Amino acid sequence: MRTLSQLALSDEGFVFDPNTGDSFQVSATGLFLLQALKDGRGDDEAAQLLTEKYEVTLEEARRDCADFRSRLRNLNLA
């Protein structure tokens, strides 16, 4: 999780990984989720936060959190 906590996020959805120099583009919900995970929230808690801010069911938010986590692993960010 060290990488996640070190990521630099901009409000416009630009993400920079200082360890590798890689940069990423993230959608608005992705940015929200990434910030929550970076702050140390667990998947369930992050999904709950998504439902409070966006029009989404908890079931879909959980599903998308798991998928997003998998995507972060694939990009060597988690």
Add this chain to the structure above:
Amino acid sequence: MKLAYEKPVINKLRSGLMNKFGWSPAYARKVRTNIDGVSIDDLVERYGSPLFVYSERTARQRYRQMYNAFSTRYPNVQFGWSYKTNYLQAVCALMHQEGAIAEVVSAMEYDKARALGMPGDQIIFNGPHKPYAALEKAVSEGAVINIDHLDEIVDLETIAKKLGRTVHVGMRLNLDAGIYPQWSRFGFNLESGQALDAVKRMASGGKLKLNGLHCHIGTFIMDPQAYAREVEKMVKFGYEIEDAFGFGMEYLDIGGGFPSQSRLKGVYLPPEVAIPNIDEYAETITTALSHALKPGDFPKLIIESGRALIDEAGYLVTTVVATKRLVDGTRAYVADAGVNLLFTAFWYKFNVELDREAGGVNETSVIYGPLCMNIDAIDEGIQLPPLKRGARLIFSPVGAYNNTQWLQFIEYRPNVVLVTTNGEVEVIREAEDLSDIQRRERLPKHLELLKKA
């Protein structure tokens, strides 16, 4: 108030790999909410998913556009509807209503045309396998027979002897029209002298009268000049055998092979740029004919187009049943239809539309079908916004060859509907159930597992 939700997406930025088309443009997302005014929602609610939908309006428009292109340039044109392209009864009947006769390539297709009400003399019988009984029936009913090989000459002479009359026949040629690969397995080769030998054989037999030539140079021919070379060679050969044997050519059947607006895999340009207009084909072919034919000689020009007439009229509505993330990070969707229903996915990259706007950044995605087979991928590398389970994808054009080559493999084949020119929806093929799959099976008594009450 809560914000509208779109699925979270993160993509790596890569320098040095940009292309001139930019990245994930919003305009690349295509949305289709209806087919000829009937909403996709209504169609799926009433007839389920997946669902084949045909547009009667488009099919009739395509026919009239193509027929007019040829008939306004040449005085003696006849279309033969290629049954193998799509032999749903409604589709065949529609083409016959427009004026096409039937072009069949097997005994089964011949039976289908007859069952639909086409008289024998309105059927062209092609194909490399014409069982003797079917051939005899076709001859006695006055069908146009295009001979594929020498053994068929022998069969036809036997039939002529039995009927006690001369039988009129056409012969199928294969020739070099500049198309690679050259189709050489059907009919008799022109350049090698094989075709001339076959004519000699017919003339010496005395029971067959050759009155037509047939040739089909290939499929999805994107060069109109190939047809010009084809007709020039056919006409020249026709006059040669007329001079040598007295066989006058009453028809020249130039086959089909005209492309639709589908996109062949590996073709870089979009179809609207890569595919010539049908008028270009008509102009090229009829100009070549007028140069090659003797003044005042207008043998019937038969065209056996299939794909170019029906492909654009067909759509397949599918539903995303699962979303996945592959190990390499690629987004994957499982749809309720795959290569079992879209057999032509092996060669063509379909136009894929969503039934509604979807927010989010496009991702490179793969669309898999429902089969437990690795080859069941309808599109690999499509740019799609993140989709929810239940989202609908509409594939087109799919009217050619899919409803004849579809597989009955582990899934039932779905409803097929026609949106009529009046905007009504008619079921033209009901969805299958288990009884359709098992109707022809027999279970030996000693293998029965369940005791009947």
